[in-house]
Every structure is written in C-alpha cells, then in structure tokens.
Amino acid sequence: MVMRECLSVWIILAMLPTGAAGQECVSPPNEACGGAIDLTIDDLPLATSGVYGCFNNTPPNGVDKPYWDVYYRYDCTCTGIYTLNMCDSTADAFMRIYADGCGFVLGTEYATGDDECPGSPPNADPLITTIFFSGTSYWFALGTWRPNPPWGPSEPNAPFLFNVSACAPCGNADMNGDGDINALDIRGFVNELLNPGPVDQASCPADISGNDTVGIEDLDLFVTALLS
Numbered sequence: 001m002v003m004r005e006c007l008s009v010w011i012i013l014a015m016l017p018t019g020a021a022g023q024e025c026v027s028p029p030n031e032a033c034g035g036a037i038d039l040t041i042d043d044l045p046l047a048t049s050g051v052y053g054c055f056n057n058t059p060p061n062g063v064d065k066p067y068w069d070v071y072y073r074y075d076c077t078c079t080g081i082y083t084l085n086m087c088d089s090t091a092d093a094f095m096r097i098y099a100d101g102c103g104f105v106l107g108t109e110y111a112t113g114d115d116e117c118p119g120s121p122p123n124a125d126p127l128i129t130t131i132f133f134s135g136t137s138y139w140f141a142l143g144t145w146r147p148n149p150p151w152g153p154s155e156p157n158a159p160f161l162f163n164v165s166a167c168a169p170c171g172n173a174d175m176n177g178d179g180d181i182n183a184l185d186i187r188g189f190v191n192e193l194l195n196p197g198p199v200d201q202a203s204c205p206a207d208i209s210g211n212d213t214v215g216i217e218d219l220d221l222f223v224t225a226l227l228s
Contacts (some may be wrong), residue, residue, distance in 0.1 A: 001143045002091050004129070005191070005192055006078060006170055008163065011157060020060055023155060023156050024156065025054035025156030025157055026052060026054070026072055026156070026157060027054045027055070028050060028053060028157070030050070030070045030071050030072065031053035031054065031055065031069075031070055032071070033070075033071055033106075033139065033181070035071070036071035036072055036073040036139060037071070037072045037073065037132075038072075038073050038103065039072055039073065039074045039075075039164070040074075040075060040077070041076075041077055041078050043164075043165045043175060044164055044165060044169075045164065045166070046162070046163060046164040046165075047161075047163050048161075048162050048163075049159055049160065049161050049162070050142070050159070050160055050162065051070075051157035051158060051159055051160070052068035052069070052070065052091075052142075052143060052144065052153050052157065052158050052159075052160060053068050053069055053070050053072055053143070054068070054157075055068075056068065056147060061155040061187035064094075064095065065112075065143070065144075065145055065146075066094040066095065066096060066141055066142065066143025066145070067094075067143050067144045067145075067146065067147040067152055068143045068144055068152060068153060068158075069096075069140055069141045069143030070104060070141075070144060070226070071139055071140065071141055071142075071160070072080060072139070072142070073102070073137060073138070073139050074125070074132070074137070074138045074139075074140070074164075075137050075141075076099040076132040076133060076134050076135065076137070076138060077134050077135075078134055078135050078172075079131070079132065079133050079134045079164060079172050079173075079174065079179075079225075080131070080132065080134075080171060080172040081129065081130075081131055081166070081171045081209070081221065082129070082130060082131070082164065082165070082166040083114070083127070083128070083129045083163075083164070083165050083166070084097075084126075084127070084140065084162075084163065084164045085113075085117055085125070085126065085127040085128070085129045085162075085163050086113075086117070086125045086126050086127075086142060086160055086163075087118070087125045087161065087163070088117075088118035088125065088128060088161055089125050089149065089157050089160035089161050089162075090153055090158040090160055091144045091149070091152050091153045091154070091158060092124045092125070092145040092146065092150065092151040092152075092215070093124075093125040093126055093142070093143070093144060093145070094112070094126055094143055094144055094145040094146055095112065095113040095114075095126040095128060095138070095140060095142055095143075096109065096111075096112045096113075096140075097109075097110040097111040097112070097128065097130070097139065097140055097141070098110060098138065098139040098141070099110065099137070099138055099139075100136060100137060101135055101137075101139070102106060102139040103139075103141075103205070104197070107139060109174070110130070110138065111128050111130050112126075112128075113126025113127055113128040114126050114145060116128070117153070124145075127196070129209075130163075130224075131173065131208070131221060131224060131225045131228070132166070133181075133225075134179075140197075142160060142162060146186050146205065156163065162197050164186075166201040168212055171204070171205065171207050171208045171210045171221040172205050172208075173185065173189070173205055173206070173221070173225040173226075174186060174204050174205050175187075175188030175189050175192075175206060175209050177203055177205075181224070181225045181226060181228075183226075185205075185222075185226070186226070188205075188206070189206050189218075191220050192206040192214045193214055193215070193219060196213060196214055200209070206218060206222070208222060211223060216226055
C-alpha cells in the first residue's frame, strides 16, 4: 500500500513542469493555437501580461523553442512596421512568429526573437521589428528559450510581459500610395535614399524604421517588404 502511494506521488511530480513540485499548473486558455488571443489594429499599442503554459510542444522539424508557449493571433489590416517585445519577462523569454497559419505544420516561420531587448544579457528577452502586411494573419508564440531554470520558469504559470506597437502613418514602404508594395515603389524609395533630408509628407513612407531619416536601415526593411 505504501509503495503504491509513493508511485502515485512520483507520477504526479513527473507530470508537473520543471521546478513545479507540489504545485499545480493551470493551462491558460491560449496555450494551444486554437485558443490564441485575437488582436486587431484597435488593440494596438498593446501592453499586456500573461502566464506561460504547462506543456511543451515539439514540432515535427525538431525546432522546439519556445517552450511553455502561449499564442496570440493578429489579423493585419494595416501594412506597416511593427515592433513586438517580451522585455523584462520571467525566465529567458523567446518569441516565434508564424504567418498564414499557426505552428510549423499549418504556418510558415516568419521571424524569431531571443536576446534583443536593451540590457540583454542579462535581460535576455526578445524584441522583433518587422513588416506585417494587410490581409495576412500572424501568430505569436511566446515562451522560453529552454525548458529548465534559469532559462525556463521556476514555478508553474510564471508571468511574462508582452508589448506590440505598430502602424504609424509613416514607414509603410508604400511610396506611391496605391496600397501595395511592389516594383512601382522602387523609384520613389531610391530617390529618397539618395537625397536624404528631413522627413516630410513625400518621404514619410520611406522612413520605415521610424527614426526620422531615410538611410541604410530602411533599405533592408524595404527590400524585405518588396520580396514579401
């Protein structure tokens, strides 16, 4: 009888997240893709908090980061430059973005972030600046870089912070204002790049980085937008 009780205790402990002995982890509603929290342009800028999930989902290709992940979904209706971060989150946070579907099976990996937040390391949290396109859905997988402390949470449902800012009138790379980013925008962008000066209404879309100048940092973002 004693051996059976001990065995039951060990089975329960083995099922709990690392460092969670004796504590219960409650799955948040957005732990799986199907429960992703929906975001729209009206929700931005977003500054929110949540808790990591209770399970690790290893995709078919073996790329297992992030661990303990939870999901948000953004249906983009405004092409532009977006910044997402998990700065000052618990553990070593990691972020992966998918486009057109959630996860490696249904979606396409769009971007990843790890240690880009100011002060990383030791902050070691992700910050991603990228272009999202109107008409495309994006899923944000938020979790940790490894499953165990100090990279993973030391207790069940450890908290994280999540911020999204986006879609100012400037910086959308649509130089001719026709709603698309294509070859018709190249001449206008190159003209602004070769003739730098104060950003005005005409050059505003070329300032993709939002730093009030048109330079080499905008060229990289413009090419990314054009190829996508």
